[in-house]
Amino acid sequence: MSVRGIRGAITVDRNEEQTILQATRELLDGIIxxxxxxxxxxxxxxxxxxxxxxxxxxxxxxxxxxxxxxxxLMCALEVPVKGSLERCIRLMVLFNTDKKQSEVRHVYLGEAIRLRPDLAAGPR
Incomplete structure (x- = not known):
């Protein structure tokens, strides 16, 4: 068994509590x-x-x-790079698995697909 990381990101339209919570849940549900x-x-x-x-x-x-x-769980601020994607939530889920790295499915939703189109392009 190995520890693998699953990356994911989602964007939201508004800086509102329920919008942020719902988007986080949607992203994690997709990863799961x-x-x-x-x-x-x-x-x-x-x-x-x-x-x-x-x-x-x-x-x-x-x-x-x-x-x-x-x-x-740990929350942090993303590095504030000029011109980077706005209103974005990112997750890095570390988990125990027998899967190979190539079998891990990363999840990018909304405008966050632009972050890693190479990973988001696969079938969902």
């Missing part, structure tokens, strides 16, 4: 579905947001999911 993982497989989740999203902690959406209460 595409990789057939359960909370017991998770080592940790690292969450970043762009500086224009400051109405809530995205990790609050994850903490409310059944079975995710004990998963270690």
């Amino acid at each position: 579905a595409d990789n057939a993982i359960v909370p017991d497989d998770i080592c940790s989740v690292f969450v970043t947001v762009t500086g224009d999203l400051d109405e809530t902690f995205p990790a609050a959406a994850i903490r409310q999911m059944p079975g995710w209460e004990l998963v270690p």
Whole structure:
């Protein structure tokens, strides 16, 4: 068994608490579905947001999911590079698996597809 990382990102239209929480949940649900993982497989989740999203902690959406209460979560600000994608939430999910790195499915939704079109282009 190995520890692998799953990357994902999603954008939101507004800096509002419910919008941020719903988008975070949508992104994590996609990662879970595409990789057939359960909370017991998770080592940790690292969450970043762009500086224009400051109405809530995205990790609050994850903490409310059944079975995710004990998963270690960490939120941080994304590096503020000029011209970078705005209103973006990113996840790095570290999990225990027998999958090869090439079998891990990364999830990019909304405008965040522009971040990694090479990873987002595969069938979903």
